[in-house]
Ligand code: MG
């Protein structure tokens with residue numbers, strides 16, 4: 001390579017900032033994190049608003065239309081719509097549906113249902129991703145216990161997020177909460193890195209395993225942690241629509257997900273709904 005081509009190929013620090021990667025995982029810089037906060041806040045806002053508005057008689061298609069409109073109003077685009085051909089802006093799952101439920105006009109939400117809403121927003125080059133489970137009206141004690149445990153499992157995992165800890169620390173904490181409550185963890189769907197891509201390395205598993213690479217966490221990693229708990233067995237099957245996944249034994253399923261930033265001292269929950277007021 002001669003000097004001229006060296007000069008020409010030298011990256012312009014303004015237009016192509018050097019991306020830091022560890023084992024294929026991109027570490028986000030301060031500016032990128034600031035953008036991710038905005039994407040994540042849009043997701044948190046949509047989920048908060050849906051949790052406040054949903055009521056029996058609405059359909060999952062109604063919620064999808066609302067979410068898409070709000071995501072676009074806030075200047076973002078729905079991360080899920082068109083992703084591998086997914087037709088909607090939210091995944092909406094009722095009761096025994098586990099993940100990737102396609103919103104439908106014929107899916108009417110009823111009192112007693114356990115509803116999961118998962119959505120993502122793409123803002124200025126970065127994605128946020130989060131999921132909540134909402135009890136509709138009065139639900140059974142056991143269904144509420146499942147929801148509470150799934151949320152507690154997510155937060156137990158998040159408590160392990162800190163530079164120097166590993167993915168296994170997160171997974172172990174989630175597994176312990178689920179096991180203590182006698183619920184099973186779905187193993188064939190896991191969390192992921194999130195950033196420029198909705199799904200990027202690493203796989204953030206929710207149970208102790210040697211099948212997936214254990215990674216030491218570093219400041220600047222952004223992870224979507226998203227344990228799914230089933231009331232009974234862990235096994236699932238995919239319906240003929242090729243998206244909707246249900247529990248094999250038809251038992252209830254619950255899930256919570258946050259996009260979380262790893263910091264030197266711990267974590268920041270980017271999709272935290274509690275900070276929307278600020
Ligand atoms: Mg999600």
Ligand code: MG
Nearest residue numbers: 129224226257
């Ligand atoms: Mg996710």
